[in-house]
Amino acid sequence: MSTRMHSFLYVPATRPDRFSKAVDTGAHAVIVDLEDAVNADDKDRARAHLAAQAAALKAACDARGMQLLVRINARATPWHGEDVRLCATLGLHGIVVPKPDCVQALGTLADALPGKDLYLLVETLRGFSRIDAIAAAPAVRRMMFGTVDLMLDMGITDADVPLHHFRSLILMHSRLAGLEPPVDGVCTALDDGEALQGEIRRAQRFGFGAKLCVHPSQVGPINALFAPSAEDLAWARRVVEGAAHAGGAAIKVDGQLVDAPVLEQARQLLARAR
Numbered sequence: 498m499s500t501r502m503h504s505f506l507y508v509p510a511t512r513p514d515r516f517s518k519a520v521d522t523g524a525h526a527v528i529v530d531l532e533d534a535v536n537a538d539d540k541d542r543a544r545a546h547l548a549a550q551a552a553a554l555k556a557a558c559d560a561r562g563m564q565l566l567v568r569i570n571a572r573a574t575p576w577h578g579e580d581v582r583l584c585a586t587l588g589l590h591g592i593v594v595p596k597p598d599c600v601q602a603l604g605t606l607a608d609a610l611p612g613k614d615l616y617l618l619v620e621t622l623r624g625f626s627r628i629d630a631i632a633a634a635p636a637v638r639r640m641m642f643g644t645v646d647l648m649l650d651m652g653i654t655d656a657d658v659p660l661h662h663f664r665s666l667i668l669m670h671s672r673l674a675g676l677e678p679p680v681d682g683v684c685t686a687l688d689d690g691e692a693l694q695g696e697i698r699r700a701q702r703f704g705f706g707a708k709l710c711v712h713p714s715q716v717g718p719i720n721a722l723f724a725p726s727a728e729d730l731a732w733a734r735r736v737v738e739g740a741a742h743a744g745g746a747a748i749k750v751d752g753q754l755v756d757a758p759v760l761e762q763a764r765q766l767l768a769r770a771r
Contacts, residue, residue: 503723509534510543603634614638620646644682678706
């Protein structure tokens with residue numbers, strides 16, 4: 498199932514009325530947010546809502562084959578400890594860890610949350626400077642790209658070319674650590690379908706396998722565009738079938754040379770579709 502996890506939908510922990518609606522969107526993972534979506538004065542109330550609803554929400558996610566995650570507050574905040582203590586008592590699939598930058602702290606977190614996957618939301622220059630170490634930390638399943646906070650940390654407003662270096666870094670270290678393909682950051686243009694599609698296509702070019710989303714309307718396009726297209730699958734079948742009759746020699750498909758790496762790409766594409 499993991500290779501088909503393309504959409505990760507945030508829902509504020511202060512809005513339990515939206516929990517079941519988030520499940521109904523068809524997102525592949527629901528992230529109950531205790532961090533940015535919750536004001537400082539509402540942290541206790543947010544945890545109370547999560548505690549009361551977690552069991553029912555987990556059951557609903559399990560029934561749909563979805564993941565239930567919680568984004569806790571960062572280690573440097575006064576709310577982190579209470580978030581971790583609560584999450585340790587809940588039946589969650591995983592934890593979204595904001596601003597990770599210390600492998601020892603991630604080890605401590607993994608010990609406090611046994612059986613729960615860690616999703617690292619890498620969103621600071623300090624975190625990227627240590628990305629090789631944190632990617633290999635215990636219980637890490639996947640890394641996510643926190644574009645908005647990274648731009649703030651860098652003092653820039655352009656999420657495109659200036660962030661390409663970091664896109665390549667998170668992809669490279671995800672693969673070196675044997676993690677699933679990274680998750681791209683949110684599209685903040687909520688009413689611009691073309692902007693969302695452009696961000697998805699860019700994420701795919703950089704090797705990302707999923708995207709964070711902040712509105713239910715973003716789920717459908719993300720799921721559709723990240724899934725292998727009919728054209729891609731037809732190409733992969735032609736490659737695999739052609740190679741089966743070539744006796745190990747390089748072949749030409751659709752006017753393009755197909756050698757061993759291209760054949761393996763085709764096989765992986767068909768495997769993901771299955």
